[in-house]
Amino acid sequence: MIHPGAVLRKEIQGGKVAPFIGIFDAFSATIAAQHSDNLFYSGFGFAASHYGLPDVGYIAWSDMVKAAWRIRQILPKHKMLVDIDDGYVDVSVACHVSTQLEQMGVAMIMLEDQARPRRCGHYEGKVLLPLEQYMEKLEMVLAQRTDLCVLARTDAAGDEIYRRIERFSETDADVIMVDGIRSIETLREVRKMTKKPLLFNQIAGGKSPRVTLSELREAGAGLTLYSTPCLFAAQSAIGNALTTIFADDGRLPEALHGHSVGVAECSALLQKNMNRHMPMPKTKLSVVEQSC
Known part of the structure; x- marks a missing residue:
């Protein structure tokens, strides 16, 4: 059987990659799988569904690995991108987690350059790791992977974006992402700096503009991520459903x-x-x- 990471890498190189849909548990993954072959296990969504807490660094690596395993059991033909935050602080832990995820058939991991206490990419108050410290972690993860695709993510802003993109481009990372981009023009500038495939993250109410797939392709992003639509839809739908029930004296619709x-x-x-x-x-x- 060809590893999902190898399949995804071929798709990336061919320039045709279906959007990644963010999921937060096995049930949301089941629904999302009907709309795309590519799923994203969102740290934001996982923190909300597993702990009932915001995405500010509470996730334990073992919890995320077990959660990803459950998705792989029910949707073995789908390709999954898993958010591993900063690799859970330590370089050796980042390598251990990425190895476990590769062995279970995860197609790609997302490794960010934030320092602790970390934040969702669309929150304020983010602090970056020193570039050399992040590069050591990224290079170690890349060196020990076989088929697993690796997405190098920066949460930088301003001119620091371009300094980090330049360094990421010198590695064997499969994909690069700048999270929290405030303008599509920034994406175009990043495109000029690197030949690496770029991923653009869309999150409702976040820092980035709402754009179409056509607009993203024109700006140079070959991969698109919708990180939280399932979670936000669930919050809205559950609230509306319960309001409807009790507005009708407890009668189910x-x-x-x-x-x-x-x-x-x-x-x-x-x-x-x-x-x-x-x-x-x-x-x-x-x-x-x-x-x-």
């Missing part, structure tokens, strides 16, 4: 196909994951049996 989900639709979605690694039972289960 009618499950109408295409408008709201009931037990049959949810069970059918989850059954697809079961079918990928387990033979179907000889006797067809009823909807109630499938859901219990």
